[in-house]
Amino acid sequence: MEVRERILKTAEELFMKFGIRSVTMDEIASELGISKKTIYMHFEDKDAIVHEVATFRMSCEQDISEQIWKEAENPIHEVVKEIEMLKTHVAALNPVVIYDLKKYYPKTWAVFQQHKQTIFLDITRRNLQEGVKQGLYRPEINIEVLSRLRMEEIDFAFDQSVFPNNVFNQFEIHQTFIDHFLRGVLTPKGLTVYEQYINTDNN
Template sequence: MKSSENLVLLENLLKHAEMMFMKQGIKGLTMDDLAKEMGMSKKTIYALIRDKEHLVQEVMNYYVKKEVKTVEQIRKQAKNPIEEMVLIMSHVLQTTKELNPQVLFDMQKLYPKSWQIFHDYRNGYIFNFIHSNIEAGIKNDYYRSDIETDIITKFYLGAINVITDQALFPIKQYSFVALLQAYIQYHLRAIVSQKGLQELLQYKDIKV
């Protein structure tokens, strides 16, 4: 099989695996389930992926690349820092509507290498994005001038640790989307200036 054909097959495999992980979680999904869903033999799958751990890592890499592309498109589209954050957060809420929170718990507990990929993405690319957004917001009077950019950025990133803490927010009691929604409101309302609040109130796609 040509390498270009392999790449097409691999991308299709990762796309299907990502969707299945999002709905079912990682732990309960077997390679048999994936093969059946795709109408593909396990032999073909194992020609592309070594094992399930490798699959989870490749899916996470695929997810990160896709998210970076989406964020960059949104950054080009947004007219100001408020709109940038609203569009990003709307995207996050939309993509997590179908998310089974068990995905995050499974990854943290069972697939530390894959969790590290997510951790590096969050603490690298997302950190720089949020930091840049806050700086631009302060410079253009959309955010309060008395906030510490570095501290607020780390608060934002640290929220995922709080949201996924089952001791605080058991998944049987709290919707993951509801937790994200609450945090989005908390973050934006805490940092906007009067000018920023007026801009924020113009957007109806997200409750703020």
């Protein structure tokens, strides 16, 4: 792996564990066994590393979502597979990362929000449209309003002032929201399909 990629990979690991704010350039250098000078040859400052780590992560998440979409048997299966994927991702993520991004890296946060309001919103909208088409979701659902609600739920689940990490299990909140969101749009036929997936999951 190129030095540049190693820096990004290590920085990401440290951020995910400890949040962004508390990780110094010294710690990234020390973890890699290289000098800070070498890091500065590749990145202007920590902001630049944060920005690149974040944009790379978003692009990965998008690829994963497209992969899930292709492999899923139907829109409900897509959601079930997304919950599984989240389980690994959220467990590895210190929620302080989200707080730090929002507060100290507004430029990167804005890109993240933009990504969410375009790419993720499209993915959610497509899921809802396809579910309606297949008779799994109620035909009368307001797709524009509900897809935006789903985007808001993602941010809200990470809100440490409402769901502090030491009281609430982060993954459980995301799972609760997704499960509740899905049930809110299902037809009776959709509910049967969903329950089959869940029960298979538990066995």
